[in-house]
Amino acid sequence: MTGHADLTFVNTGVLRADLRLPQYNKIGLSLQSQTLAGHIVANFSSLNLIEAFVPDLANTSGTLKADLTLGGTVAKPTANGAAELRQAQVDVPAYGLQVRQIELTAKAAGTGPIQIQGSARSGNGNITIGGGVPLDGSSGKITLDGKNFQVSNTKEIKVLASPRLQIAMNGLRTDVTGDITIPEMTVDQEKTKKGAVQVSKDVIIVPASAQKVTTPAPARQLYAHVRAILGDKVMIKASGFSGGLKGSVLVTEQPGKPTTAIGELEVQNGVYKAYGQDLTLDHGRLIFAGGPIDNPGLDLKAFRKASDGTVAGINIAGTLNAPQATLYSDPPMDEGNALAYLLLGHPLGQSSPQEGNLVANAATSLGLKGGNLVAKKVASRFGLEEAKFETTGGIKESSLVVGKYLSPRLYVNYGVGLFSPINTFTIRYLLGRAWNIQAQQGAAVGGQGQATGVDLLYTIERGKGGVTPPPPKKDRGEDVKGPTGTEGSGG
Numbered sequence: 001m002t003g004h005a006d007l008t009f010v011n012t013g014v015l016r017a018d019l020r021l022p023q024y025n026k027i028g029l030s031l032q033s034q035t036l037a038g039h040i041v042a043n044f045s046s047l048n049l050i051e052a053f054v055p056d057l058a059n060t061s062g063t064l065k066a067d068l069t070l071g072g073t074v075a076k077p078t079a080n081g082a083a084e085l086r087q088a089q090v091d092v093p094a095y096g097l098q099v100r101q102i103e104l105t106a107k108a109a110g111t112g113p114i115q116i117q118g119s120a121r122s123g124n125g126n127i128t129i130g131g132g133v134p135l136d137g138s139s140g141k142i143t144l145d146g147k148n149f150q151v152s153n154t155k156e157i158k159v160l161a162s163p164r165l166q167i168a169m170n171g172l173r174t175d176v177t178g179d180i181t182i183p184e185m186t187v188d189q190e191k192t193k194k195g196a197v198q199v200s201k202d203v204i205i206v207p208a209s210a211q212k213v214t215t216p217a218p219a220r221q222l223y224a225h226v227r228a229i230l231g232d233k234v235m236i237k238a239s240g241f242s243g244g245l246k247g248s249v250l251v252t253e254q255p256g257k258p259t260t261a262i263g264e265l266e267v268q269n270g271v272y273k274a275y276g277q278d279l280t281l282d283h284g285r286l287i288f289a290g291g292p293i294d295n296p297g298l299d300l301k302a303f304r305k306a307s308d309g310t311v312a313g314i315n316i317a318g319t320l321n322a323p324q325a326t327l328y329s330d331p332p333m334d335e336g337n338a339l340a341y342l343l344l345g346h347p348l349g350q351s352s353p354q355e356g357n358l359v360a361n362a363a364t365s366l367g368l369k370g371g372n373l374v375a376k377k378v379a380s381r382f383g384l385e386e387a388k389f390e391t392t393g394g395i396k397e398s399s400l401v402v403g404k405y406l407s408p409r410l411y412v413n414y415g416v417g418l419f420s421p422i423n424t425f426t427i428r429y430l431l432g433r434a435w436n437i438q439a440q441q442g443a444a445v446g447g448q449g450q451a452t453g454v455d456l457l458y459t460i461e462r463g464k465g466g467v468t469p470p471p472p473k474k475d476r477g478e479d480v481k482g483p484t485g486t487e488g489s490g491g
Contacts, residue, residue, distance in 0.1 A: 001025075013044030013064070021074075036077055038070035047088060062088025062102065071110065076136035079108035085118075096153035097122055104129075113140040123150030125160060134169060142167040148183060160184040165226065176224040176253075183231035189238035224253035230265065243270030243281060249288050261288035261296070272302050277343055279304050282313070286320075295321045304342055312341035415442070434459045 001024035007015045019038040023029055044064040051057055066083035088102035104118035113132030120127055125148030134140040144165040152159040165178035229248040236245055249263035267284030279302040287297035298320060303313030311330040318324035329338040333347075340348045403413030408430075415424040424442030431437060436457040 009044075009049060012046045012049050013042065015044075016041045019070070032073070032075035034074045036070055036072055036074055040066060040068045040070070042066040042083075047090075050090075056092065056094055057090050058093055059089065059091040059098075062086060064088075068108065072136070078110050079114060079135060080110040082107045095151070097150060106133075113138070116142070121149075123148065123153065123160065125149035125162075127163070131167075137171050139168070139170040141169070144178075156188055158184070158186045173221050173223065176222070176226060179227040179229055181229040181231060182234060184233040185230070185235070187236045187238055221255045222253060223255070224251065226251050227263075240273040241270065242273075243284075244268035249293075251293060258292045259294075260290055261293040262290050263288045265296075267300070270302075277304060277345070279314075279342070295319050298323055304345070306341050306345045308346075310341050312338045314342060428457075 001021045003017075003019040005015065005017045009015075017038065017040045019036075021034045021036065023035050042064060043066075047060045047062045047064065050060050063086050064084070065086075066081070068079050068081035068083065070077060070079055072078035083106045085102065085104040088104075089098070089100045090102070091098050099120055099122045102118070102120045104116065106114050106116045108114045113134040115132050116130065118129045125146060127144065127146030127149045129142060129144050131142035132140045133142065144163050144167065147162045148160045149162070150159070151161050160183050162181040162183060163178070165176060165180070168175045168177075227248055227250045230246050232244075232246065234245045236243060244267070245265050246268055247263060247265040249261045249265065252260045252262075265286040265288075267281055267286075270281030270284055272279045272281060282301040282303055283299075284301070285299040287299060289297060296319065298316050298318055300316040301313060302316075303311055305311050313328050315326045315328065316323050317326075327335045327338040327342065329341060333341075337347045340346065340351055344351060401413055401415040403411060403426075405411050410430075411428045413426050415426075424440060426438065426440045428436055428438045436459065438455045438457055439452070440455075441452045
């Protein structure tokens with residue numbers, strides 16, 4: 001079997017290729033065992049054709065010459081000859097890059113890997129590549145070295161990288177080792193264009209009615225053991241945080257397993273904006289202890305100094321997926337006032353009802369230990385007899401519930417969803433020592449529309465003394481305040 005191609009591109013270049021399988025018609029001989037012969041010649045004085053196949057590239061130029069003779073078999077091909085890319089350049093607009101002085105040479109001696117040697121410049125940095133690439137699945141090795149090579153230059157992200165990597169190939173396995181130093185990086189999400197975030201080009205949206213799509217296993221297995229080192233000029237400004245990061249993390253990648261990391265990153269000169277306030281980070285660490293790279297341990301401490309000299313702060317421990325926050329203050333005070341000082345700069349006693357609601361919401365959204373105790377403190381400040389956080393599921397279903405007795409027999413409460421626009425209103429009336437009637441209005445099951453329900457509740461208290469009514473209200477002249485104990489319902 002033979003094949004021939006002769007392509008001429010106007011003002012660009014020519015490509016000629018011959019391919020032969022002399023034993024193709026031989027009975028009993030598999031395709032992988034077929035003898036391979038061929039010849040490839042290319043001569044391009046312009047590389048503009050690349051932009052038609054890779055639209056993300058622009059302003060390409062350079063020359064390409066190749067003269068390769070093919071041999072061996074389909075399973076283990078060989079090549080003899082050379083290919084040269086000279087005086088090439090390319091722009092990558094999506095990343096604001098202008099890669100210049102691209103040079104690449106590939107030489108093949110008939111047996112063994114193809115030896116490659118190349119270099120390029122981006123920004124004020126450079127990168128070199130060298131080593132052998134096998135054609136027959138045997139072992140090969142490539143080294144990648146660079147210094148201050150610009151890999152991103154957009155308004156949002158500017159990054160320089162100095163890689164020192166070794167890439168070893170053996171069959172279908174690729175091992176990447178070495179380190180990547182990031183001497184300079186600036187991340188500024190505040191410069192991101194406002195409006196809807198565009199969907200990435202590699203996202204595929206599958207209709208709900210479509211059959212389940214299975215992702216094929218990659219043909220080549222990647223094993224990586226690379227250390228990322230952050231230099232002295234790494235600045236982050238995103239999601240209310242601004243400051244520097246320094247340290248190193250050893251990243252490990254294996255097929256079929258989550259990416260893990262070991263190391264520590266330290267926050268330097270950090271400021272965190274929360275609830276309209278700038279909190280100074282006294283110290284901050286992200287600790288990677290061999291677990292998933294997207295769930296490091298936290299050791300953060302932020303504080304604020306009020307105009308009266310009071311210092312209030314927050315310690316955050318735990319992990320990124322399950323943070324744990326505790327408050328502290330100087331001079332010492334209860335958590336409700338400490339949180340008020342942290343967010344408002346003054347104690348609860350000087351807060352408006354709106355500011356009190358802010359403090360109560362923050363107790364939960366910050367993952368504060370004892371959040372219900374803080375809520376009760378806020379409630380008592382504004383004349384409420386009950387305030388607590390409730391959830392019907394996870395944190396997204398959390399709500400702040402405040403309540404008050406309008407009379408010894410009549411109790412009302414109101415629940416406000418912290419992370420969803422769902423409100424509930426409840427009225428409970430005491431009929432007797434153990435009987436209550438309750439009416440509630442709120443979102444229907446599934447969150448569509450409103451639903452109203454009425455329940456008849458019966459209270460039973462087990463233990464010494466049986467059912468004990470609460471003490472009478474002196475200013476009302478009635479005998480009981482409301483139900484206690486365990487409730488049963490019907491109706």
